[in-house]
Structures are given as C-alpha cells and as structure tokens.
Amino acid sequence: MKAPGAALLLALLAPPALAQSRAELPGLGAVDRRVPVAVAEEPWRSLAKVQSSTGPHCTGALIAPRLVVTAAHCLYSKHTQRMVPAQALHVLFGYQGGTFRTHVTVERYALDDADDRARTGAVGTDWALLTLSAEPPVPVLPLAVQLPPPGLPVALAGFNQDKAQRLMADTACRVTGRAAVGGAPLVLHDCSGTRGTSGGPLLTRRDGRWEVLGIAVAVGAEANVAVPAATFARHLP
Structure with a gap:
C-alpha cells in the first residue's frame, strides 16, 4: 500500500464548509459503519471531547490517571495561528447532547518536540x-505498545464533525x-471517522x-491513519 503523506493531515486541518454533506466529509468511505455508543459504558466513558474557544474540537482518551492523549493538530488555532494555551483547553468526559459528566481543565501539555508540528503535516x-x-472519575485505558498486525479487529470512536453532539463509533x-x-x-485502518475524530483512540480488545x-490523526483515499501508541508511550511521565 502506498504510504500516506502530509496531504492526509491537511485534509483534517482544512476549514469545513458551512454546510457539508456526508459525501464531502473525508474518512467515511463508501459504507459508514458509525453508530452511537453509551458514554457511561466501557470503554467509551474513558473518552473525552477536547475543545477550546479558538481551536477545533477533537477527541481524547484517558491513558493515565491525569493524562489524556489527543492529536497535536487539535491544539492549533487557525484563528490565532498559534498553539492554544493549556489553560484554554477543556476536557469533557461523558459528553452527550451538550451536557457532560465531568469537566476538567488542562495544566500543561507535551508535544513531540514542543513546536508547532500541527502546521508541518508530520503525521507520525x-x-x-x-x-x-x-x-x-473514569477508568484508565491501557496502551498496547506493539505494532498491531494487519487484520486485527479494532474500533474507533470520536466526536465527528457531522455528529458532534454524540460519541459515534465504528466497532466493525x-x-x-x-x-x-x-x-x-x-498504523493504517479502515474505520469510519472524519473531522473531529482526530485524537480518538484506535481500540482493540485483548483478554x-x-x-x-x-x-x-489523518485520512486518505486508501486507508485512514493512526499514530501507534508506542510512539507516545515512551513520553509518559
């Protein structure tokens, strides 16, 4: 399969039109398998909507008691052309229909090398x-640091642009x-997901x-793209 390039990330970063049909949203494919999931149940209750007043909304997952992972490009504000300050970020667990169970602010965040990589297209x-x-008060999702083999069943959930008020998942x-x-x-996968799903965890069930x-992090014509957990696991405190 042809390796994806920077243009895949730019598809997620491009400003959405005021009105977009499902066919115009990248990453959904010919068959859209997304279904709403219960935000009070596992593993979905460990997912959060990550948003700020100036940046895009995205998805995150709790991977340590006070640590959420998301996509770096979700922290870049096109309005200010800067990374959003940590204090401007809001992490909402149990989000559904404009309400949420838990609201937590952010003290600080770490990027790959503390620069504005969101603008470089460095998907990896x-x-x-x-x-x-x-x-x-939600359980931590453990990381699987081995690169997954092709064919492994996975699931992807997120707060998609066209379904921003509901957590939607492709579980097949x-x-x-x-x-x-x-x-x-x-990691390449065929899960349905579009803008807003960025940062959403690619999940598998083991034991x-x-x-x-x-x-x-990105979508392409041949496959959708995820940064493997091993890449950021070594940066955990």
Whole structure:
C-alpha cells in the first residue's frame, strides 16, 4: 500500500464548509459503519471531547490517571495561528447532547518536540499528552505498545464533525497495514471517522479488556491513519 503523506493531515486541518454533506466529509468511505455508543459504558466513558474557544474540537482518551492523549493538530488555532494555551483547553468526559459528566481543565501539555508540528503535516508525530488539573472519575485505558498486525479487529470512536453532539463509533473495522512518514511508524485502518475524530483512540480488545493501539490523526483515499501508541508511550511521565 502506498504510504500516506502530509496531504492526509491537511485534509483534517482544512476549514469545513458551512454546510457539508456526508459525501464531502473525508474518512467515511463508501459504507459508514458509525453508530452511537453509551458514554457511561466501557470503554467509551474513558473518552473525552477536547475543545477550546479558538481551536477545533477533537477527541481524547484517558491513558493515565491525569493524562489524556489527543492529536497535536487539535491544539492549533487557525484563528490565532498559534498553539492554544493549556489553560484554554477543556476536557469533557461523558459528553452527550451538550451536557457532560465531568469537566476538567488542562495544566500543561507535551508535544513531540514542543513546536508547532500541527502546521508541518508530520503525521507520525501528531500526538499531544494533556496533563489534567484533576483526576477524572473514569477508568484508565491501557496502551498496547506493539505494532498491531494487519487484520486485527479494532474500533474507533470520536466526536465527528457531522455528529458532534454524540460519541459515534465504528466497532466493525480492522487494521489494514503499516506505513511510515519521515521514519515515524503509522498504523493504517479502515474505520469510519472524519473531522473531529482526530485524537480518538484506535481500540482493540485483548483478554477481556480494551487497549489503545494508537490515535486517529489523518485520512486518505486508501486507508485512514493512526499514530501507534508506542510512539507516545515512551513520553509518559
């Protein structure tokens, strides 16, 4: 499979039109398998809507008691052309229809090398670790740091642009392969997900528990793209 390039990330970063049909949204494919999931149930209650007043809304997952992972490009404001300050970020667990169970602010965040990579199209380093101001009352999702094999059943959930008020998930998708950009590994998958799903965890179930294989960062014509968990796991405190 042809390796994805920077244009895949730019598809997510492009400003949405005022009105877009489902066919115009990238990453959904010919068959849209997304269904609403219960935000009070596992593993979905460990997912959060990440938003600010100036940046785009995205999805995140709790991977340590006070640590949420999301996509780095979600922290870039096109309005100010800067990364959003940590204090301007809001992490909402149990979000549904404009209400939420838990609201937590962010003390600080870490990027791959503390620069504005969101503007470079470096999909392989498109991750951010948000340190929360308090520990939310939801379970932590463990990381699976081994690169997954093609064919592995996975699930992807997020707050999609066209369904921003509901957590939607594709629970019937698979890993389709691997790629690399600039030496950074990527996981390719066929899960349905579009703008707003960025930062959403690519999940698999092993030995009865859910694990995070990576996070969604980009979409392409042949496959959708995730940064594997091993890439950001080594940066955990």
